[in-house]
Amino acid sequence: MYQVSNGIGFYVLATYFLAAIESKFLRAIPYEIELIPQEEYRSKFCYSVAECRASYPRAMDRGNDFFKYLLSRVVVSSVGGIPKYNVDEDTVIRYMWDVHQAAVDVGKSQLSDVSFYSSETERDFFMDFLLAVEFSVATLYRPYINSTAEFLVGFPHRPLTDQDRNVLASDVTVREKAFMSSVKFFSRTNEATGGLFLTVWKIAMTSEAGRAAGRFLIKRLLLIPSL
Known part of the structure; x- marks a missing residue:
């Protein structure tokens, strides 16, 4: 269970992180990012923006929608160096859950076999x-x-x-x-x-x-x- 939940979690976290790069939300990264794969599961995951974009475009699109919404907002304050935006709470939560569900759908399609x-x-x-x-x-x-x-x-x-x-x-x-x-x-x-x-x-x-x-x-x- 814990191996598989971590696998589903990987899809969710990787989608958020790589979509943040692709959408230019993370602006200070001057080089290409590639996550380190576990070779035994190499074919089950994607590890770069290009791979995830090619394999799971819908999940990446939802991630881009989320971060582009944040980019469209104005920073109104900062807490501990973390910016606070003038976002509508329901809207940002809806975008966030859309990313989450799209990534989970990908994970379920890859990790549904009982052997996992x-x-x-x-x-x-x-x-x-x-x-x-x-x-x-x-x-x-x-x-x-x-x-x-x-x-x-x-x-x-x-x-x-x-x-x-x-x-x-x-x-x-x-x-x-x-x-x-x-x-x-x-x-x-x-x-x-x-x-x-x-x-x-x-x-x-x-x-x-x-x-x-x-x-x-x-x-x-x-x-x-x-x-």
Whole structure:
């Protein structure tokens, strides 16, 4: 699990970093950047602006949209040398999540095989979790430290085994069991409706009232019980 989540995380971080270079958001880099590859996974990732642009143009486009939006803003202050822009919070969060989801979609397409996971049960949970995140993204869930830590408080503390598929081991906490049941609810309901659940959810999240209700439901399903 941790190897694969790091792999998905690589796509997200690499997309942000390389798109920041390509969009000229990072202006003081006078040479070409290439990330150091892990040779055993060389074909699964991209390591430079040119490679990622050629292989995953949609993800790079979303990254460019995000940084070009920031470049279009005016710096109004600086905290510890970090500029603060006159951005609209919802707009910048929407751009940020668009990059995140595009990069996750790439990672899922490359790392869906069970051989990348500790077990089939682990792979299924991870895919359920990523779908639950997509539901959360539609609400413009705030990606701040406290809210992110709160969101992940029930995440399993260890990789799952196939013995956990039907009966979870005694070391899995009540909070973790509730979290896994919640992410499975999103996945199974969406599957049963042929993807209509997510489609209707995204439509409902186009209004501020809908997003507020959506964030409330996410908290109820994923963050309770809080033990």
